[in-house]
Amino acid sequence: MNIQSFTSKLLESAVDEFAKLPGIGRKTALRLVLHLLNQDKEDVNHFGETIIKLRNEIKHCKSCNTISDTDICNICSNQSRDHSLICVVENARDVMSIENTHQFNGIYHVLGGIISPMDGIGPNDLKIDSLQKKIENGEAKELILALSTTMEGDTTNFYIYKKFKQHDIKITTLARGVAIGDELEYADEITLGRSIVNRTLFESSI
Amino acid sequence: MNIQSFTSKLLESAVDEFAKLPGIGRKTALRLVLHLLNQDKEDVNHFGETIIKLRNEIKHCKSCNTISDTDICNICSNQSRDHSLICVVENARDVMSIENTHQFNGIYHVLGGIISPMDGIGPNDLKIDSLQKKIENGEAKELILALSTTMEGDTTNFYIYKKFKQHDIKITTLARGVAIGDELEYADEITLGRSIVNRTLFESSI
Numbered sequence: 495m496n497i498q499s500f501t502s503k504l505l506e507s508a509v510d511e512f513a514k515l516p517g518i519g520r521k522t523a524l525r526l527v528l529h530l531l532n533q534d535k536e537d538v539n540h541f542g543e544t545i546i547k548l549r550n551e552i553k554h555c556k557s558c559n560t561i562s563d564t565d566i567c568n569i570c571s572n573q574s575r576d577h578s579l580i581c582v583v584e585n586a587r588d589v590m591s592i593e594n595t596h597q598f599n600g601i602y603h604v605l606g607g608i609i610s611p612m613d614g615i616g617p618n619d620l621k622i623d624s625l626q627k628k629i630e631n632g633e634a635k636e637l638i639l640a641l642s643t644t645m646e647g648d649t650t651n652f653y654i655y656k657k658f659k660q661h662d663i664k665i666t667t668l669a670r671g672v673a674i675g676d677e678l679e680y681a682d683e684i685t686l687g688r689s690i691v692n693r694t695l696f697e698s699s700i
Numbered sequence: 701m702n703i704q705s706f707t708s709k710l711l712e713s714a715v716d717e718f719a720k721l722p723g724i725g726r727k728t729a730l731r732l733v734l735h736l737l738n739q740d741k742e743d744v745n746h747f748g749e750t751i752i753k754l755r756n757e758i759k760h761c762k763s764c765n766t767i768s769d770t771d772i773c774n775i776c777s778n779q780s781r782d783h784s785l786i787c788v789v790e791n792a793r794d795v796m797s798i799e800n801t802h803q804f805n806g807i808y809h810v811l812g813g814i815i816s817p818m819d820g821i822g823p824n825d826l827k828i829d830s831l832q833k834k835i836e837n838g839e840a841k842e843l844i845l846a847l848s849t850t851m852e853g854d855t856t857n858f859y860i861y862k863k864f865k866q867h868d869i870k871i872t873t874l875a876r877g878v879a880i881g882d883e884l885e886y887a888d889e890i891t892l893g894r895s896i897v898n899r900t901l902f903e904s905s906i
Contacts, residue, residue: 499799501761501792502769508754511747515732526721527754528793531767535755541717542752548714549736549744555707561737563708586707587734593705 505531559604559621561586569593569601576600578635580628582654584608584642592640600638603628608641608650617653625654629661636664643670711737765810765827767792775799775807782806784841786834788860790814790848798846806844809834814847814856823859831860835867842870849876 500506512523555567579600605620641647671689706712718729761773785806811826847853877895
């Protein structure tokens with residue numbers, strides 16, 4: 495359906511706005527807007543206000559750069575967490591993913607991207623200076639590189655490794671291997687190969 | 701990914717709001733919200749304001765009940781359209797679909813639903829009174845029933861037909877038949893059967 499024949503400009507503007515969102519076409523946008531028209535005024539006002547408030551009031555933690563409501567996020571300000579263990583991630587979503595595992599009690603450092611010459615993103619576009627300060631302060635004992643296992647992720651890992659290897663700090667990376675629940679025949683050769691080379695003691699896996 | 705570990709309440713509220721929309725899960729909601737965080741403040745404010753404005757300012761045409769910015773929609777107020785020809789549809793989206801065909805120059809009447817006992821929707825929940833007034837005024841010469849070809853649509857068609865058949869008005873319905881571009885072998889039997897019974901002169905199809 496080509497939806498050009500709007501009987502209302504208000505409707506058309508709202509559809510235009512929703513259609514700007516990633517993965518939302520004009521048909522879906524129209525469906526969402528008509529849904530909103532059927533909701534209580536109060537609820538729709540709250541929806542609109544939440545969006546405005548989000549964009550205007552949200553902050554980036556001054557310490558780790560993740561999305562936060564306060565100047566220092568609730569992870570960095572939590573004194574029961576191990577501030578000597580810094581997990582370097584690409585974005586705020588990765589922080590949430592790792593937090594969901596409940597396996598990590600250190601703090602994070604959000605780079606805000608990864609080195610990608612194709613997209614014109616170099617080391618200077620990332621939050622590496624503030625990471626350097628933390629390391630020079632001697633706060634950090636271990637840096638866990640938790641970036642994507644893509645070429646860009648590997649490049650960034652290598653850049654950070656080279657930059658900080660002369661410091662008195664342990665630099666680790668996430669374990670690579672066969673995902674839990676995966677059948678071997680579907681694992682790719684590189685992952686499978688590396689998981690043989692880096693095999694672990696059976697006792698430590700149970 | 702289970703996204704419970706938000707580092708920000710603002711972010712969480714925004715994800716909650718987006719996840720209330722039909723067909724949007726929490727993962728998609730998070731993706732949309734993170735997208736908005738990367739947009740200009742001005743654009744995001746405009747998005748939120750458009751939603752609020754939409755819900756608070758939009759009207760239903762007092763004549764045909766479609767979505768409109770004004771008391772009388774631009775179709776009903778257009779004097780070059782044939783006001784004696786009324787196309788009865790379920791909702792405002794159907795008005796847009798028919799307008800897009802550029803084949804109809806009459807006016808519309810939006811019922812706001814169809815009779816559906818399963819959903820507790822009876823004739824009194826639909827805008828039939830205002831249709832009756834138009835018919836009793838003698839304005840209308842032909843009523844085109846353009847409802848879905850479902851049981852509910854057929855029930856509503858029949859209800860309207862019974863209610864208005866004693867009036868001096870022609871009651872028609874959309875032609876049923878094989879869709880243009882469809883291969884015969886994929887047409888269902890009922891549609892195909894009816895399209896043989898209601899065959900049209902070849903001259904009128906070219």
